Amino acid sequence: MDTLILSRIQFGANISFHILFPTITIALGWVLLFFKLRFARTGDQKWVEAYRFWVKVFALSFAMGVVSGITMSFQFGTNWPGFMESVGNIAGPLLAYEVMTAFFLEAVFLGIMLFGMSKVPSWLHTLSTFLVAFGTTMSAFWILVLNSWMHTPAGFEMRDGVAFATDWWAIIFNPSMPYRLVHMLLASGLTVAFLLAGLSAFRWLIGDRSNGVRATLKTGMTLGAVLIPLQIIAGDFHGLNTLEHQPQKVAAMEGNWETGPNVPLILFAIPNEETRSNDFEIGIPNGASLILKHSLDGVVPGLNDFVAEDGTVMHPPVAPVFYSFRIMVATGMAMLLLSWSAVFFMARKKRGVEGLPKPLLWAMVPMAFSGWVATLAGWYTTEIGRQPWLVQGVLTTEAAVADVPAPMVASTLIVYLVIYAALLAAYIGVLFYLARKSTKGEPLGTRIPASAQAQVTVAAE
Amino acid sequence: MDLFGDPATWLPLAFAALLGLSILIYVVLDGFDLGVGVLFPFAAPDEKDRMVASIGPFWDANETWLVLAIGILLVAFPSAHGTILTALYLPVAVMLVGLILRGVSFEFRAKAPIRHKGAWDAAFYIGSMMTSLSQGYMLGMYIMGLEVTAFTLAFSAVTAVFLTVAYSFIGATWLILKTDGALQLKAVQWSKGGIWGVVLGMGAVSLASPLVSERIFDKWFSMPEFFLLLPLPLMSGALIVLLWLALRRLPTSDDSFAWFPFAATIVLFVLGFFGMAYSFYPFIVPEQLTIYEAASAPESLFIILIGTLFVLPMILGYTALAYTVFRGKATALSYE
Incomplete structure (x- = not known):
């Protein structure tokens, strides 16, 4: 394999590993703030229990996100120097603002949020929790501005192969930014909703009947049930926006080769780039035309429009985009089904968590990570869908890659993959370990002490 | 924009200063918490918890200065960023793996089952070592102009060791400030053991830089610069003597002057850093690319x-x- 494909795998692996954790921390920060405020409002201990457990998950996820994020900031330089050399004037300030307005905010106040509860006044602790949540969201904002700009660049001019900013407002609010940001923030909310519910369901199933577990399970499923329809609507808008600005990506998502009316919605197929057609296609007649153009004979762009005269393919590889898109949608449907039935059973006769049938609880446990699956599949759809461009219409991926010997990229790639696999296993292992530990009533179950003297402190916990 | 004259002149300089400031703050702040990791094998298990407690609330923010530094390099001097990072591809990878290991070990050692704690402690130590050694190696390669020869490799291996010892030294002085009792006593011993690394490291860099570059030699050893710069090495020497004297008397019975070694070490790092910055200005890639050639468009800056x-x-x-x-002595970390 050559340096280009190895570098792409390396960056892809890195960013895939990274996104798992911000996806959790962005929304979990706000959920923790919610727990804190609920406690302040009601004085009910269950919110403290919920906070205590989930702040640990937050701390662990945050550390994983930080270290993998640092790795990425270096890989821009080690693997993709062409990126900054050609669009550095745009990407640079956006990244700088991310570091300055988000990274420091979250990193500094995280210390106070985690370890300062007994050292600072309650309002300052709540403020720190807010600032950490705000910081993670700001960070998502800036990085999605940059990412969206790579899909729908605006507000710049090219001089001698280098992009110069002409309108910062247009750069920041580039055409796909609002859609992508909303889609990602909702994805984060859903990831956390199902993680909350999944781990809580696991605790419930192994015998934890604490009010804290009831509270988090209910919070998770309710949040999921509210967000999933919003996400489906947001995703639809995002898709229409993509159709306008990156039709070749939508063509790959739909597996549509020829531009034309009455295009079916393909449920399953094996896209074949050799024959430039689909094998084993099962579809709903006129479905894609209806969804994308809102009429049965709407004209949907096809992949064959994106092949140059000389045969150069200027559309993304079809199969990965086609499949990832379907995995994302299928996961979303499973989320809809699970969260709505859970809310239905909890509301029926007002039985709450007791009303949930066992199979549903068992289904929640693996679905704890459904947000990860959907988020990754969604990112693969949009990012592979951008190929062969790194910045749509401006810079190809091939032109940006570093001139580093392939064996060097390959060897570091193997090291990264081994570490990521080990850390992911350790991370999931620790989540379930913490769940089992708190079920047994170990430290997590303690009530808030009446005096400082009675405070239970566990070393370095 | 033209307030201070030609922005193509003062903007790169301003950003070089910002870059320098970030690197300096990073080296001091992450220096002490990396150093604490390097000292890990010398500590007893309960002391390890205390050592981690002394850096727990800070390490994340400390590391952010590295992100800022690399961000400024990326943003303000994109071509230098590409040149330097591709030349240092492998050591950067080693450093990143090190940073990953130590960053997650903080969390895992406290949250994973107790039987795994030893393994996470080891990961914390190994990660700290990998980070410190690779940073020292990169420093050496940078001083040698990013060229790979047997000599530059040997020199970089030496700076790798010295920077690691220097980090362990500032880490030990941090522990003198943040701990008491037996651990503080140990920290004083560790500081005494590590001070030679600072002396030899600063000495090696000070000797090597003018020797490999005639330009740097002339900057230091021509008149009247020589006399104007003389306070720099003299102050460093005086500080080292004061540090040694202080370490022989610490810890004091009322814990006075526990702050002194850490503060003095920061000043020492600052002096050393200014010496290096003076040597390399105006180059950002030594002898190849100046800050003015490498700077981004003034609008963006x-x-x-x-x-x-x-x-x-x-x-x-x-x-x-x-x-x-x-502030104050580190106590057991708690989410309560």
């Missing part, structure tokens, strides 16, 4: 500068807040 002038004081402000909240 200007928009970052405006933000920086607002945000940097805020960052420094709440960083100070965090150090104030967690």
